[in-house]
Amino acid sequence: MDTPRPPSFSPDKPVEGWPGWSILVVDDEPGMLHFLVKTLAPRCHFVMSAGSAEEGEQWLKGHHVDLVILDISLPGKSGVVWLKELREQGFTGEVILITAFADLDTAIEALRAGASDFILKPFRVPQILNAVKQCYERSRLRRENFVLRRATSGSGPQAPRLVGESPAMRALRDALPRVAAVDSTVLLQGESGTGKELVARALHALGPRAAGPFVPVNCAAVSPELIESELFGHAKGAFAGASRARDGLFHYAQGGTLFLDEIAELPLAIQATLLRAIEDLKIRPVGSEQLVPLNLRIVAATNRQLSHEVAAGRFRQDLFFRLQVVDMALPPLREHKDDIPALVAHFMAQLAPSLGTEPLQISEQEMDFLRQYHWPGNVRELRNLIERSLILGSLNVSALYPAPPSGAAQGVTDLQTLEKLHILSVLDSVQGDKTRAAHLLGVSRRTLERRVAEWSVS
Structure with missing residues (x-):
């Protein structure tokens, strides 16, 4: 099989007001490919093009894709058949199907296969741009609803306010704006109940990612067998009981902050995976070949002395150093x-x-x-x-x-x-x-x- 053509366009910065998405356009008509790439490239992070489903598959093996614009009539595997396979394999991105020949039955089949939208050729620029925006809004709402459900399932959201005028609290409060302004990884150490999540939320609220989601994860509350899937997601069939694909918490924290509470409870094997994710800014869902780029900040917390855990062989030294870019100690009451x-x-x-x-x-x-x-x-x-x-x-x-x-x-x-x-x-x-x-x-x-x-x- 031929190697996929180079990326069609990758601007330094998308047009303001448009999502920084990665889009794959699959159509066997060169004129349509050129039209879609020219229309979408200035508004998106990364646009790829392919002339067949088989060529599109090659792109998906090595690149994260948020949206696929897919022609139904393709040489070899049809767009609808490939879409069904993508959903079965665990692809959770948005898909817009396009075709010049369609009836009601075709549209129903496309939507049942997992299409987000269905557009008839020929179409104008506003039509395709409106469809892309609607897909983005659906994706954004799904993520926000997920984060909201997690936030309201616990003790409820806390205002990012640190109370107290003691020297220790004043020093901590004064450090927050400086630490929040950068994207470095933060390690919060302190006894249980000292307010580590409150500080993490304050860092998020004061930083440039405040408009994004804040996703807290209690590493001690998830069984060691499920923590990798919980964090990184999994493909369908990745393990017994994985009847469908699922996005992990890293996905839902994109654009915001992932708070890893009780990080000392992570098994050593998962610590190695987490280290690679932080260093490469990419994750690989369990059972998947797809690498997903990360755009988030990580704040970790523990009620133990991680240096002692490292000395005892229970925590990786390289991960400790990677998390300890900024180390903040919370005093006991x-x-x-x-x-x-x-x-x-x-x-x-x-x-x-x-x-x-x-x-x-x-x-x-x-x-x-x-x-x-x-x-x-x-x-x-x-x-x-x-x-x-x-x-x-x-x-x-x-x-x-x-x-x-x-x-x-x-x-x-x-x-x-x-x-x-x-x-x-x-x-x-x-x-x-x-x-x-x-x-x-x-x-x-x-x-x-x-x-x-x-x-x-x-």
Whole structure:
């Protein structure tokens, strides 16, 4: 088979207002190819042309294509037959079918085969441009709806605002605009509940990709067997149960930010794949031969010390260095307790309207109790306490300070003992359900299990 002809056109920058798409035009009429390439080239990122389905297949093996404009009547394999094969193989891009000879049955067959649109020849420039724009809008809406579903399926979106005037919080807040302005990879390190996702969202909102999607991924919440497919997508038949092709989260983050939370939980094999994706700015869906170029920013986060994980052989050193282009450390709440009054006021104002309650009045004695507590769940635990208190109608600080062990003098029990008593009290209140207890404490289940294991409590 002949090698595909060179790309028809690749402008430095598409016409403003048009998507930077890669388009493949397949038609056996040279005049039609020339017309479509001339029309689309200045408005798109990359335009390829082919005279047959077989030649088009060669393009798809080595290039990412967002839209195929495909003639039905082609030498060899027809456009409709090839479209059916593309869909079965997992091609998820838009397809516009064109033909000079068609009836209603042909149009129905084309749409059933997976066509996005159907245009009769001869057509004018506005017709084809309008069809391309409609395809782009459909693709954009699918991606935005996917991102919205993920955002609303969790705890809800958070405003990118860092509360507090302590030196640690001021330094972190001052660094955000500088870090957000560049596209470098960012690594956020801090204990569970310190606000790593909040910082990631702030970086996204303050940066040049703010108009794009923010896609959070909890690497610890996805099974090791599925994480590669979840991140990179897969082709139909790539593994048992893959009855159809599926785009991965990298695809849905295109043009925006991909937030990889709990990245230390990634299996070593996936770490190697992720490293290659970051370095090459391309991904290959599982079971596919197609390389997909990336246009996104990656922000990663972990509640572990990655340098320790590298030393223990649980995390790749090369990936650690690649992620650590910008390293931001988030302090635990116990290191900036002066911010607790501001945080309490912020959570009261944020949560009271959604719960239909009035903000609570916090006494100085109660605030002192909050300042003395160790906060193993950090800011998240404080937020959960305020939410529970709003629901119950009073700030129940006794939940933070259970009665000390028999024989312990009042006020002598150290903070670590209080932390242990509090955690065990929460576990007891939910009949030992560690998942519910971790949620109430504002920590991950793995963190809770490690704490309990240290105390030899089942």
